[in-house]
Amino acid sequence: MIPYLAKRRPLQEMNLAKAKQPSDLNLSVLEKTVLKEGLPSNKEAEKGLLGAVLLNNELIPSVLERLDEEDFISFAHKRIFLAIRELYLNGMTVDLVTLKDKIENSKEGLAGIGGVETLPNLVDGVPFYTNVDHYIELIKEKSILRKLIKKSYEIINSVYNPEEGETDSKSLLNFAEKSILEVGEETITSSLRSVSSFSTEILEIVQSLVKKKEHVTGVATKIPKLDEMTSGFQKKDLILLAARPSIGKTAFAITLALNAAKKGHPVALFSLEMSKEQIYFRMISQEAHIELQKIRTGYMTKEHISRVQRAIDTISNYPLYIDDTPSVTVLDIGAKLRRLKSTNKVDLVIIDYLQLMTGKGLEGPGKSRFENRNQEVAAISRALKMLAKEIDIPIIALSQLSRAPEKRVESSEPVLSDLRDSGSLEQDADLVLFLHRPFFGARGKKEISSDDKAKAFLIIAKQRNGPTGTIPLVFREEYTLFTPYAPSIEE
Numbered sequence: 001m002i003p004y005l006a007k008r009r010p011l012q013e014m015n016l017a018k019a020k021q022p023s024d025l026n027l028s029v030l031e032k033t034v035l036k037e038g039l040p041s042n043k044e045a046e047k048g049l050l051g052a053v054l055l056n057n058e059l060i061p062s063v064l065e066r067l068d069e070e071d072f073i074s075f076a077h078k079r080i081f082l083a084i085r086e087l088y089l090n091g092m093t094v095d096l097v098t099l100k101d102k103i104e105n106s107k108e109g110l111a112g113i114g115g116v117e118t119l120p121n122l123v124d125g126v127p128f129y130t131n132v133d134h135y136i137e138l139i140k141e142k143s144i145l146r147k148l149i150k151k152s153y154e155i156i157n158s159v160y161n162p163e164e165g166e167t168d169s170k171s172l173l174n175f176a177e178k179s180i181l182e183v184g185e186e187t188i189t190s191s192l193r194s195v196s197s198f199s200t201e202i203l204e205i206v207q208s209l210v211k212k213k214e215h216v217t218g219v220a221t222k223i224p225k226l227d228e229m230t231s232g233f234q235k236k237d238l239i240l241l242a243a244r245p246s247i248g249k250t251a252f253a254i255t256l257a258l259n260a261a262k263k264g265h266p267v268a269l270f271s272l273e274m275s276k277e278q279i280y281f282r283m284i285s286q287e288a289h290i291e292l293q294k295i296r297t298g299y300m301t302k303e304h305i306s307r308v309q310r311a312i313d314t315i316s317n318y319p320l321y322i323d324d325t326p327s328v329t330v331l332d333i334g335a336k337l338r339r340l341k342s343t344n345k346v347d348l349v350i351i352d353y354l355q356l357m358t359g360k361g362l363e364g365p366g367k368s369r370f371e372n373r374n375q376e377v378a379a380i381s382r383a384l385k386m387l388a389k390e391i392d393i394p395i396i397a398l399s400q401l402s403r404a405p406e407k408r409v410e411s412s413e414p415v416l417s418d419l420r421d422s423g424s425l426e427q428d429a430d431l432v433l434f435l436h437r438p439f440f441g442a443r444g445k446k447e448i449s450s451d452d453k454a455k456a457f458l459i460i461a462k463q464r465n466g467p468t469g470t471i472p473l474v475f476r477e478e479y480t481l482f483t484p485y486a487p488s489i490e491e
Contacts, residue, residue: 040145041073045138050080051122052132054095059132060088066136071143076113079103080122096120144183151179170360174331219348219394222259223484225471229460230431233260233348233394237464238385238428240354242399242419243435248456249398250274251480252435253350254282256396257320265347266319268340270333272356276324280315282480287311291478319345329360330383337391346393353398354380354425378424385428399425401434412438416461432462437475456482 049067053059064085069078083102087094096119103110103119110116155176162172218232233239243249250273257267271279285292288311294300295308321344323336333351340346351357359376362383370376381397388395401418414434419425426432436457456473460466472485 039073039149040142042138042142043074043077045135045142046072046074046077047122049132049135049139050077050084052135053084054099054122057088057094060084060094063132063136064088067139071139073142073146076118079106079108079113080119147183148180151183155179170332173335177331177335219260219265220263221256222262223458223471223473225484226458226460229467229469229471230463231466233396234430234465235392235394236389237394237430238381238388239394239396239431239433240399240419240425240429241396241433241435242401242414244401244403244414247435247437247440248475248480248482249435250352251282251475252458252482253352253396253398254279254480255286255482257348257350258283258286258315258318260348261318261320264319266321266345267348267350268321268323268337268346270328270349270351271322271324272326272328273352274324276322279322279324283315284308284311285479286481287315289479289481292480293478321346327356327358329358330362330380330387331360334383334387334390337387341391346391349388349391349393349395351384351395351397353400354384355400359383381424381428385430412436413457414459414461426462429462430464431460434459434461453477 049063053063067081069081072078072081080099080103083099083106084094087098087102092098100110100116100119103113106112110118113119158172158175216227216232218230218234220232221227221230241249241253250271253269257269260267269279281295282292284290285295288304288307290300290304290307290311294304300308321340325332333349337346337349355377357380359370359379362376362379370379384395384397399419401414404418413436416426416432419432436459437455438457439452439455454474454476456475458471458473460468460471462468473482474485475482
């Protein structure tokens with residue numbers, strides 16, 4: 001039998017005071033448990049903290065940075081904390097006299113904190129006000145546990161009483177994940193630090209770089225010029241790899257994935273267009289240097305079959321993960337990456353490709369859909385950038401280009417304004433790479449040589465922390481493989 005669950009009723013609104021027994025009617029299982037066990041709390045730590053700041057006002061800034069009134073379970077302690085904060089922010093000394101006057105003149109008065117005797121009791125039994133950090137940790141821990149109970153209650157309610165737009169299991173899972181993550185953010189300490197507090201860390205990093213003298217500090221691509229210009233793909237970066245259809249975006253992305261994995265960097269590849277089998281076939285072709293068409297049709301010699309087997313054995317030992325779920329959302333990818341990171345290391349994420357993604361779950365409060373595709377792509381782009389920062393790894397998102405390069409007479413070389421669907425792609429990306437093959441699809445009376453057909457260029461059109469420029473490549477179409485351009489001696 002489904003227990004009674006009030007629709008989206010906040011935990012603090014549960015009428016526990018009127019319930020005489022845990023078995024009273026109209027109480028959910030969670031409410032009965034809370035009524036029986038009580039909410040997690042440490043009132044002694046709350047009392048000790050407030051007493052400590054009364055004894056030493058210099059502790060107040062640290063306390064205000066790490067706690068707020070919702071972290072206190074005692075209503076009296078909440079009111080005292082708010083009074084201390086207001087006095088301090090107004091530049092007044094905080095002691096028993098000023099605090100008593102402040103609370104006495106408030107709406108609830110001294111009765112709201114349990115009487116005038118509550119204040120002097122705060123400083124009684126505070127052995128060392130240097131324990132304030134320990135008090136904060138104890139208070140914060142219990143606060144997080146209470147918030148976790150509250151979010152769990154809301155998640156259960158959302159299952160039995162879904163709101164509009166949250167009727168399917170995927171939406172409910174996203175709501176649950178976001179709710180739990182909101183609690184997780186409570187454990188994050190303040191990121192606002194003075195430069196003096198982490199100058200030593202920076203010096204250690206510089207000394208480490210000097211000692212190693214490694215040009216590549218991020219994920220290596222094994223394309224020398226690209227590694228030289230970018231120092232490898234950096235953590236927290238959103239990288240766009242864009243090109244017109246059939247130029248070779250996926251082939252180049254697979255090359256990057258294999259090269260990174262060969263260097264020991266675990267790679268997660270999300271393919272919204274190709275199946276995992278198709279991706280694997282391309283990896284075999286690149287690794288074994290056997291024409292992809294021969295692998296696909298099975299027309300191979302014994303030598304070919306032997307090389308394929310060796311390639312499969314080699315690739316199977318690479319730290320590669322492939323997900324070929326179609327129409328995946330940013331929320332889906334985020335959830336999968338968090339689970340993967342909890343059990344395995346991940347250094348690079350590749351998404352093929354951005355325009356096939358949906359922005360479900362990113363519409364914003366009160367909205368069930370985006371007004372247009374540009375808004376949806378902008379939301380996806382921003383969410384991918386935030387995800388890269390959150391999970392602390394580079395994300396490469398493949399992207400389509402508009403038809404503008406084909407229409408330009410002077411040059412077909414792509415530019416930033418050619419990015420399809422939204423200008424926010426250019427804004428959010430830390431690194432924008434264009435794959436360009438000038439002779440691809442070229443028509444004319446003059447026959448194009450095989451060398452010209454193989455010519456390709458990787459254009460670094462934007463790099464937030466480094467130079468831009470063009471890197472020559474060679475496209476070996478039979479293997480769907482891009483390799484660095486190596487000029488011959490005659491040249």
